[in-house]
Amino acid sequence: MSATLDDFHRLDIRIGTVVEAFPFPEARKPAWRLTVDFGPELGRRHSSAQLTRHYTPETLVGRQVLAVVNFPPRRIGPVVSECLVLAVPDPDGEPVLLGPDQGVPDGGRLY
Numbered sequence: 001m002s003a004t005l006d007d008f009h010r011l012d013i014r015i016g017t018v019v020e021a022f023p024f025p026e027a028r029k030p031a032w033r034l035t036v037d038f039g040p041e042l043g044r045r046h047s048s049a050q051l052t053r054h055y056t057p058e059t060l061v062g063r064q065v066l067a068v069v070n071f072p073p074r075r076i077g078p079v080v081s082e083c084l085v086l087a088v089p090d091p092d093g094e095p096v097l098l099g100p101d102q103g104v105p106d107g108g109r110l111y
Contacts, residue, residue, distance in 0.1 A: 029050050051087070066086045
């Protein structure tokens with residue numbers, strides 16, 4: 001199945017800074033509960049992310065990440081996930097976060 005440029009433009013992918021990261025013991029697979037600040041336009045959004053192999057809460061807080069912010073909220077156990085943090089798999093299939101190599105303003109849209 002092919003995607004079009006219009007399909008891509010329907011995704012709202014923004015940069016945000018992780019401001020909180022907590023253990024998520026209720027998750028079926030090991031995960032962190034994240035709060036990501038997307039700046040004044042979108043504010044803070046919550047997410048659940050299975051990033052425990054490569055990241056600790058201490059290494060996540062302050063890190064800028066890319067996330068899809070226009071998917072409908074999704075309940076994951078007791079958490080409502082309001083954005084999808086983007087990652088790619090390492091050679092073992094574990095997620096590695098995507099983000100800028102320089103600081104950029106929170107809320108900036110990928111284009």
